């Protein structure tokens with residue numbers, strides 16, 4: 334048997350490493366604020382928990398895919414986005430993660446090329462690689478609002494087979510505005526690109542309306558789950574909206590690979606749809622946390638932040654403080670108890686200079702995190718008080734200082750190679 338420790342190009346999720354350290358610290362009695370994972374600190378809404386309790390006393394608990402829940406999800410698309418989805422197109426899955434895998438397996442083949450934004454959710458790249466498909470990552474910087482746009486699809490030398498869009502996105506929270514979403518759908522139609530739209534952060538938006546991709550492309554796959562707005566990540570329940578032509582393929586794969594999702598979670602999730610009053614109040618807490626965090630970071634000289642339109646993330650450049658975001662996150666955790674995610678998880682090229690905060694915490698936790706940051710940050714090498722110096726960022730998040738150092742180094746290397754040419758010329762004479 335060939336046992337290999339080779340990860341075959343599939344990187345570990347480094348936020349897990351930070352989280353494990355955070356839990357160890359907590360076990361030793363330290364006060365830890367968990368901002369490393371995108372999970373609401375409050376858990377499932379009260380109505381969902383009550384429904385789960387009721388289901389324990391005699392609800393359906395076998396291998397089961399709840400028809401009432403599929404019907405409720407289909408209705409949600411009608412109510413929320415005014416698009417027609419049939420219950421038969423809804424597949425219930427153990428979270429958005431297997432929904433994404435099912436969509437990929439149903440629509441594409443080994444070797445298919447699928448475009449994604451970088452920075453982006455780490456599982457896109459890794460799931461594609463695990464399925465022997467090829468991620469085509471598009472570096473999206475400030476000028477693209479860190480998101481894929483129609484130009485990326487129209488300008489691609491070889492049209493990809495597929496596109497994964499996420500709006501609001503992880504790690505940035507950036508939303509693709511409705512007009513751009515429509516143009517992306519048009520560009521994909523022109524170039525015959527199958528869309529998978531990850532809408533897991535819908536209902537968590539603060540500035541721009543979130544539209545379902547189904548509004549513009551009824552043939553797209555939609556991935557979603559109860560892990561974010563509904564506060565139920567550990568209940569492992571999500572869904573896939575499948576274009577009619579792929580329903581049979583997706584069902585065959587779901588049945589064989591995954592069987593059915595947890596029955597208890599399906600009972601609870603049906604009730605969660607009626608808990609929007611409670612859940613919307615949480616969104617208001619996130620809105621206030623977001624303002625507090627962004628203002629605190631600005632006062633600490635951290636102003637290069639991706640447009641934080643939705644989800645519950647702030648993705649900030651820390652280029653003037655480090656080019657090793659993992660080490661930075663570990664130091665921040667050890668010295669303040671604040672656990673965060675290193676940008677490296679979302680962007681292997683430029684993420685060394687970014688950090689992601691999740692503000693899906695209580696108001697008290699957000700305020701405490703901001704206090705700790707305010708005390709800690711000024712002691713860090715490279716710290717700049719606001720107004721000290723304008724932090725200029727190029728499109729890859731490199732600060733003016735780093736660019737100046739690189740210019741100096743490039744100038745020096747150019748001088749060395751000129752001198753070498755000159756010497757070579759002299760010896761040839």
Ligand SMILES: Cc1ncc(COP(=O)(O)O)c(C=O)c1O
Nearest residue numbers: 428429430454503533558560571
């Ligand atoms: C963009 C995105 N898609 C999918 C997932 C997976 O979510 P789930 O817990 O539903 O599997 C996450 C989790 O953080 C995510 O951020």
